[in-house]
Amino acid sequence: MGLRNKGGGRQRTRTRTLVPAALAAGLAVIAAGCVPGTDGSGAVEGGGAGGTGGVPDPSKAGNVTLTVWDQEVRGGQHAEIEQLNKEFQEKYPNVKIKRVSRSFDDLKTTLKLALSGNNPPDVVQANQGYPDMVAFVQAGLLMPLDNYAGIYDWNTRYPSTLLNLNRVSAGGTAQAEGSGGGKQFGTGRLYGISQTGEFIGLYYNKEKLADAGLEPPKTWKEFTDGLQTLKDEGELPIQFGNLDQWPAIHNFGVLQDHFNAAESRDTVLGRGDGFDNAHTKDAAALLVDWIDKGYLPKDANGLGYDAAYKKFAGGDGAYLIAGTWLQADLKKPMGDKLGVMAPLPATAGGNPVTTGGQGLSWSVTSKSAHPEVAAAYLDFITDEHAADVMTKHGVLPAVPGKAADEVDPDSADGQMIAAWKRLNEDDGLVPYLDYATPTFYDTASAGLQDLIAGKISPEEFAQKLQDDYGPFMEKQRGDGAGSEPAGS
Known part of the structure; x- marks a missing residue:
């Protein structure tokens, strides 16, 4: 899930969860990875923990305290995970969930220390990409989940392109044994699954637009032309705060995607030319x-x-240009005044593009004393019932369930779901810029603060990004990163 401050008591069935064809076709940014154990062949005989047919049964694991660290502190996300935690404990009375909930910034700051300590959590949310997930894998702090992906049918629940964003490539013998190694994100072994889908959207106040004589725009030009109209009417066109530094990465990402989404995507995924180019400078300007x-x-x-x-x-x-994780917090005070859309295409009816993908990965730590209970928990909070719980709390599931079809299409939630499906249909999602290198978050956030303050020019900003990205990718490619086969 890039940088953001960003279900069910029923018995689990073994039927396949249907993934919409459009969603399966979308996010086509990385080749599918077929790695050992994804069919469940590496499962513990008898399912461990007293399970049958290879499926762990938490009810037979004895008394368990499952420590879970997450960053779901906002209204809708907090409510849905609290409900799902309660339902999981009701289903498995022998399991107690000890939840530690932190803001994204606090989680990012403290997680590595917690994972490397003597008593780490069992389940954590980890940001994808080089700065966090790849670093944790290299340190041997996360457990590969390929066997559980086979046991629980995660490979059919999720499109491979979503799963792949939680993969890290092998890096040696230690990696093959489940710890250490790790070279490249987007391919290799699976180290987590995500609950939510998300994109950086264009939130708007319907009353403010109407008061200025404007309709919700249908093209990028209508949107940008309307900004001056709003300013002339004495209205702040776009609300924005960057004290936390990371928000500007999202706003800038939307602009960069507008100028050249394909190249932005390739660059983040390590196969583009970088940032010293026209579309980066144009977006900064x-x-x-x-x-x-x-x-x-x-x-x-x-x-x-x-x-x-x-x-x-x-x-x-x-x-307000912001992520869909704010949906519930905005909807509560604004009600019917709130609207949301994907950032607009150049022509009416064209394909929208924006930064987005999926929420932070839910991962199992390598030192967890209860890995099978932890994996069952991950399955529980991401299944179809969980998707419906998320929808009812105004949270966007990575794979929407039946409840999504019942949402009023004219409501903000209906607009959000429709935009998510359209972005997937049109391959309109670009990964978060902070995935690009281990230090890119710091480089981009500091550079954008300087750009906004007028301390550096768009050209100097683009060069700062390139000075971080270029040497890292040169080393990656020189060391053979990306040479690992996508399939097995």
């Missing part, structure tokens, strides 16, 4: 132009992310 024209707050670097979205929810600002 447009961000600066918006600030100079007053379309964004001039004090954005001093305004917190939470403070900014709360200002928007309270009526200060016509638009």
Whole structure:
């Protein structure tokens, strides 16, 4: 899930969960990986923990305390995971879930230390890409889950392109044994599954647009032309706070995707030319132009992310460029005034593109004393019932269930679900920029703060990104990264 501050008591069936064809076709950014154990062939004889047919049975594991670290602190995400945790404990009374919930920033800061300690959590949410997941795999802190993917049919529940974003390639003998190694994300062994889908969307206040004589835009030009109209009416066109530094990565990513989504995607996935190019400079120049024209707050670097979205929810600002993890928090105070769409195409009816993919990975730690109970928990919070629970709490599931079909299409939730499906149909999702290198989060966030403050030019900003990305990718390619076969 990139940088963001971002189910069920029924008996589990062995029937295949149907994945919409459009979703399976979307996110076609990485070749499918066929790795040992994905068919469940490596399962413990008899299912371990007293299970049958290779499926672990947590009820036969004895008294278990499962420690879970997550970052689902916001309204909808907090509510859905609390409900699912309660239902899991009701289904398995011998299991107690000890939940530790932290903000994304706090989780990112403390997780590696917790994982490397003597008493690590059993289940954690880990950010994908080089800075976190790949680093944890290299340190031998996460357990590969390929066998469980086969046991629980995760390979048919999820499109391979979603699963692949939680894969890390092998890096030696230790990796083959389940710890250490790790070279490249997007291929290799599976180290987690994600609950939620998400994209950086264009939230809008219907009343603010109407008061300015505007309709919700259908093209990028209609959107950008309307920004000046809003400014002339005395309205802040786009609410934005970047005190936390990472929010600008999302706003900039949307602009960069607009100019060249395909190249942005290839660059993040390690097969592009990098950032010293026209579309990166054009996106940076447009961000600066918006600030100079007053379309964004001039004090954005001093305004917190939470403070900014709360200002928007309270009526200060016509638009907010933000992730769908804010949906429930915005909908509660705004009600029917809230609208959301994917960032707009160049022509009406064209294919939208934006930054997004899926939420943080839910992973099992390598030192967990209860790996089979942990894997059963992961299955429980991501199955079809869980998807319906998420939908009812205004959270976007990675693979929507039946409840998604019952949502009013004209509501903000209906717009969000429709945009998610359209983005997948049209292959319109670009991975988060912070996946690109182990240090790219720091480089991009600091560079964007300087760009917004007028301390560096768009050209200097693009060069800063390239100075981080270029040497890392040169080393990766020189060491043979990406040479691992995609299939087995």
